[in-house]
Amino acid sequence: MNKASEPSLSAVSKDGRKVSANALVIGVGQTPDGPVLIESPLTPKASAALSASLPLLGVTGAADEVHRLPGLPEVEADMLVLAGLGKVSPGVALTEETLRRTAGSAVRQIAGTGSVALALPAGSVADAAAVAEGALLGAYSFTEHRSAATAEKVPAPVAEITVITAAADEKAMKPALERARILGRAVNATRTLVNQPPSHLYPETFAAAAKDLAKSLPVKVTVMDEKKLEREGFGGILGVGKGSSRPPRLVKLEYAPLRSKVKLALVGKGITFDSGGLSLKPAAGMQAMKSDMGGAAVVLNALLAIAELGLPIKVTSWLCIAENMPSGTAQRPSDVMTTYGGRTVEVLNTDAEGRLVMADGLVAASEEAPDAIIDVATLTGAQMIALGNRVSAVMGEEGVRDAVKAAADRAGELFWPMPIPEELRASLDSQVADIANHGERFGGMMTAATFLREFVGEVNGTKIPWAHLDIAGPAFNEGAPYGYVPKEGTGVAVRTLVAYAEDVVSRAS
Known part of the structure; x- marks a missing residue:
């Protein structure tokens, strides 16, 4: 049986705008008052302008919703990806499973994109590991029995995954990412x-x-x-x-x-x-x-x-x-x-x-x-x-x-x-x-x-x-x-x- 290629995985703590990737993923939450950006890495001015445009863009923040936008001059990414987190409430932390699903949904739906940086709300090692795990699970494709002609038409899974998190330099991060990698490989x-x-x-x-x-x-x-x-x-x-x-x-x-x-x-x-x-x-x-x-x-x-x-x-x-x-x-x-x-x-x-x-x-x-x-x-x-x-x-x-x-x-x-x-x-x-x-x-x-x-x-x-x-x-x-x-x-x-x-x-x- 052919073994699928495995994406590279890393975590960084630097400013999300300065991470070089084909796509930068930002979370959008669903609230009674409309969609909101969650912990946006963009400048306050850019975040405010983008937030005001969300309803016009048809963005609701619903789970599994993904919208692609052109990158901005202030970021290193070619594309912004707005990923729905589902319903959120002020002061209530997102669950690890919400982060898994959001990361996995975004990575799955932007297959064909070489590299992705995930700027989801992941301030702890556990949350960052959940983002990594979900991304690895989303980066899956099965084309083993396709001819070369049809296999080329199937977008290749994301090959490089970077998790942006303030916890990147913590001692527990390396084993947490390794566990995510092993689980992703096994699943x-x-x-x-x-x-x-x-x-x-x-x-x-x-x-x-x-x-x-x-x-x-x-x-x-x-x-x-x-x-x-x-x-x-x-x-x-x-x-x-x-x-x-x-x-x-x-x-x-x-x-x-x-x-x-x-x-x-x-x-x-x-x-x-x-x-x-x-x-x-x-x-x-x-x-x-x-x-x-x-x-x-x-x-x-x-x-x-x-x-x-x-x-x-x-x-x-x-x-x-x-x-x-x-x-x-x-x-x-x-x-x-x-x-x-x-x-x-x-x-x-x-x-x-x-x-x-x-x-x-x-x-x-x-x-x-x-x-x-x-x-x-x-x-x-x-x-x-x-x-x-x-x-x-x-x-x-x-x-x-x-x-x-x-x-x-x-x-x-x-x-x-x-x-x-x-x-x-x-x-x-x-x-x-x-x-x-x-x-x-x-x-x-x-x-x-x-x-x-x-x-x-x-x-x-x-x-x-x-x-x-x-x-x-x-x-x-x-x-x-x-x-x-x-x-x-x-x-x-x-x-x-x-x-x-x-x-x-x-x-x-």
């Missing part, structure tokens, strides 16, 4: 994997991509092919992959620093294409199904980011990879499979395949007795019905669930805690096997979580703390780009998992 690598067409990304090549991405990091990668999976009894992954000419894989990545006090296991759903199997999806339902491996891409790149940050926490990621296709060898509705660990599952619906590969991964992860398990999956259409396309669900043991929600809030990602009602378990009872893979239709997101919970192991008679992240809608943006989020792969949940690991390390120390 964008996840997006690129999700965007790959299934003709190019299938179990074997996904496993190869994981090895390639981990190459320069202190991460051990083990790939189990179909023969090893058969010998070890990974019936869930094998069963889902039976219908494809491209056999499945299980990839295990291990990051184990010597000073780690906590063990975290991450399990990701990696269905490289989901046709539904013999329970065939309608044609329209397959169009985005190259993205059904998003969970595995997330746990891969989250671990790599944690390793690159050097966090003192042991993390193991399990990538459960298969292609779900219909054929004469595919599993059938009413088949019974034996998952890793010996539990039997009646397959009532071959389109409920993600939970089958995840069952194998959860059991394997449990065998190593981690302190917590988090699984990530584009698991159910019911997630989108419940929470829409921008809010992911988190379910599971209360402690881990709430910690994931807190980490997501800090990272700026939208997650909402959902219950796992006990009464749903009865709907998964099978007449012929230990459990069925399909149950109560209403509340299907929670029914799927109920199934997964059955495969989380115990340590000394106590269930391992576990959380399940259903990112079905937010992982793949089929609508227009917004903020720092592009069309198609979004990379959602990577930053949440990294923030969760940071929080665990903080509590342990």
Whole structure:
């Protein structure tokens, strides 16, 4: 897989008018009295003249709004970019997420501009890091499979990013920018994997991509092919992959620093294409199904980011990879499979395949007795019905669930805690096997979580703390780009998992 070029990133504290760049970004807030420039780096006279012109220019300050203007004689930039911050109130500081989204929106919408200086309100290291992170997330493009003729027509992402901040010379700025750079790289690598067409990304090549991405990091990668999976009894992954000419894989990545006090296991759903199997999806339902491996891409790149940050926490990621296709060898509705660990599952619906590969991964992860398990999956259409396309669900043991929600809030990602009602378990009872893979239709997101919970192991008679992240809608943006989020792969949940690991390390120390 081609690796996208990465923008250069720096922070400076000098006068924004004296920063040389193709574009200078200034924030505009939305107030009941009209749009206002927020901490403009221009002279008072120029700022006043520009402020008076905002309504005439159609500038409102709304979030995601970007207006380009010619540069002024007093600035080094060729172009002024007015970026909407959304609603602002006097005396109320902007949130880090507002800064992320504004920076990302501006950088995304001025693609084709070589360099950009961001003069957004970022007086602290944390605010400047948020601006940097958003800008890096906005500077993303996927043109790998375009011919040279059409690739040239796609504006190139911004190549140089400069954050203007009074905190530029503080000691904490350098590591904060490095963290932003690592997070941007991890999220964008996840997006690129999700965007790959299934003709190019299938179990074997996904496993190869994981090895390639981990190459320069202190991460051990083990790939189990179909023969090893058969010998070890990974019936869930094998069963889902039976219908494809491209056999499945299980990839295990291990990051184990010597000073780690906590063990975290991450399990990701990696269905490289989901046709539904013999329970065939309608044609329209397959169009985005190259993205059904998003969970595995997330746990891969989250671990790599944690390793690159050097966090003192042991993390193991399990990538459960298969292609779900219909054929004469595919599993059938009413088949019974034996998952890793010996539990039997009646397959009532071959389109409920993600939970089958995840069952194998959860059991394997449990065998190593981690302190917590988090699984990530584009698991159910019911997630989108419940929470829409921008809010992911988190379910599971209360402690881990709430910690994931807190980490997501800090990272700026939208997650909402959902219950796992006990009464749903009865709907998964099978007449012929230990459990069925399909149950109560209403509340299907929670029914799927109920199934997964059955495969989380115990340590000394106590269930391992576990959380399940259903990112079905937010992982793949089929609508227009917004903020720092592009069309198609979004990379959602990577930053949440990294923030969760940071929080665990903080509590342990």
